[in-house]
Amino acid sequence: MMRAAGLVLAVAVLCVSCAGPTTSDSALLSQAGRSAQSAVSELQTVDLAARTQLGDHAWWSYTDVVVTSSEDSMSAIEGTFDSRQPPTVDTDAVYQRTTKALSDAADLVTAMRISVRRHDTASLRRQTAQIAPLVRRLNRLGKLAP
Amino acid sequence: MKKYLAVTLGILTAIGGFVDIGDLVTNALVGARFGMRLAWVVVVGVLGIIVFAEMSGRIAAVSGRATFDLVRERLGPRAALVGLVGSFLVTGLTLTAELGGVSLAVELAFGINYLLVIPWVMVLAWLVVWRVKFNTMETGFGLLGLFLVVFVVALVAAAPDWSALGAQVSTPRPPPSEDWPTYAYYAIALFGAAMTPYEVFFFSSGGVEEHWSAKDLTLSKLNVFLGFPLGGTLSLSIAAVAAVTFLPRGIQVDNLGQTVLPVAVYLGKVGLALVLIGVFAATFGATLETLLSCGYSVAQYFGWQWGKMVRPRQDARFHTVLIAVLVVGAMTLLTTVDPVKVTEYSVVFSAVALPLTYLPILIVANDPDYLGRRTNGPFANLLGVSYLVLILVASLAAVPLMIWTKAGQ
Numbered sequence: 001m002m003r004a005a006g007l008v009l010a011v012a013v014l015c016v017s018c019a020g021p022t023t024s025d026s027a028l029l030s031q032a033g034r035s036a037q038s039a040v041s042e043l044q045t046v047d048l049a050a051r052t053q054l055g056d057h058a059w060w061s062y063t064d065v066v067v068t069s070s071e072d073s074m075s076a077i078e079g080t081f082d083s084r085q086p087p088t089v090d091t092d093a094v095y096q097r098t099t100k101a102l103s104d105a106a107d108l109v110t111a112m113r114i115s116v117r118r119h120d121t122a123s124l125r126r127q128t129a130q131i132a133p134l135v136r137r138l139n140r141l142g143k144l145a146p
Numbered sequence: 147m148k149k150y151l152a153v154t155l156g157i158l159t160a161i162g163g164f165v166d167i168g169d170l171v172t173n174a175l176v177g178a179r180f181g182m183r184l185a186w187v188v189v190v191g192v193l194g195i196i197v198f199a200e201m202s203g204r205i206a207a208v209s210g211r212a213t214f215d216l217v218r219e220r221l222g223p224r225a226a227l228v229g230l231v232g233s234f235l236v237t238g239l240t241l242t243a244e245l246g247g248v249s250l251a252v253e254l255a256f257g258i259n260y261l262l263v264i265p266w267v268m269v270l271a272w273l274v275v276w277r278v279k280f281n282t283m284e285t286g287f288g289l290l291g292l293f294l295v296v297f298v299v300a301l302v303a304a305a306p307d308w309s310a311l312g313a314q315v316s317t318p319r320p321p322p323s324e325d326w327p328t329y330a331y332y333a334i335a336l337f338g339a340a341m342t343p344y345e346v347f348f349f350s351s352g353g354v355e356e357h358w359s360a361k362d363l364t365l366s367k368l369n370v371f372l373g374f375p376l377g378g379t380l381s382l383s384i385a386a387v388a389a390v391t392f393l394p395r396g397i398q399v400d401n402l403g404q405t406v407l408p409v410a411v412y413l414g415k416v417g418l419a420l421v422l423i424g425v426f427a428a429t430f431g432a433t434l435e436t437l438l439s440c441g442y443s444v445a446q447y448f449g450w451q452w453g454k455m456v457r458p459r460q461d462a463r464f465h466t467v468l469i470a471v472l473v474v475g476a477m478t479l480l481t482t483v484d485p486v487k488v489t490e491y492s493v494v495f496s497a498v499a500l501p502l503t504y505l506p507i508l509i510v511a512n513d514p515d516y517l518g519r520r521t522n523g524p525f526a527n528l529l530g531v532s533y534l535v536l537i538l539v540a541s542l543a544a545v546p547l548m549i550w551t552k553a554g555q
Binding site: 057 | 253254255256257391395396397398400401403404407410411413414415418
């Protein structure tokens, strides 16, 4: 009985860890929307952490950890969506728009991580101002999620 | 006067020791996604842990024996073994999550990669369990954990719209952006985080370590009835400050750095330093508690010598279990598995294992052979049975909901 229970739990964890295939246009739209929402979450985290740092409310090593963590997450979000294939030509445009927006977001977070590690407040301030337009772009894509 | 000081100290320790990595992560995550719409689950969970901690404290004080010791004697070795295996695995998983929490707190404070910190935390935990007196250990980390009160201060400093928060509390359903299965999944996770099995093992075994007798019942009850609800208030403040800060920005919490970010936003560097001390103390204290709980449950089941009241040389098997569990927990984290994911799974699997822990306690608490005239009254039994039904429902629903919602994704 205990073996069976252990097996059920192991299978459950495996099931929730796997990403399913993209078999229809609606699935791709949904994945595009969810990826965009996740990217917005990471960008907003970086924005809040950077503003907290610029206001001298945190120390650099803390901000570095938070921004690096978001950079890792952004990279995973971008990589996962990149690996999808649009099932038909109808979703090619959405796929490309989403891929480009995610790539821009990942690049910006990486640039901000570099600024944080260099303690470069001027660059960090400039980069923080670029977050809002990117969030708006991703939010439009985020509406594709059901 | 000395007695009142001891009582106050006990309550403060219970408050500071209530919150662990599961509470920190789950409450922040839920607050950021659902606002305060799941606050009722924390209240239900805290009431549940009060019901069963009171019973296990009473069992320890009156019988002078800890939970698993009696469970095996009362239910027999086979039934007790099922409980032991379930609780031990969940407590071991929780220990792994706590070790990760301590290491992440150090990383956030000093910028040292948490993987480099894990071996040191492991050695430090072993040294504390080996050398430091039980009372000093419990009180020290419990009191340092009180620094988590900065979450309450940060919430006040955030000057939130209290009526909006109140409206969320009184709306026990998912927001438009979330569905019911995800809401139910996180309700179970919060419930599991509040009622983690190790809390009762540690509470009852700790009572035996501190040589509680029937005279200490009042102290035990005060710790439970005051300390736990105030600890629950800390949990709610973590959710509330996450709701105020993250929900409007669409931020989903998936790491410990985000959990403490609102404190830095509203209270600056001093607040950040205090909250990191609090997180370190809370998670390190819980590391010790989960570690000891693993050793307690195994040693009590097999009838070995156990506890910090005995010289390590006299309870070598107990200490061998502690070292083995600690090494396995640390090695698991060193595979680079995400400590926050481990935490999320540990609270859900806690919910799965809850009946294995709490049913035996209810049975023993009704046995006059052990408790004499201090067996459960009708009210305690009504609450106990009601909670067991709730626990059973949560336990059965946890894994299907985990698969259905892809672990709340």
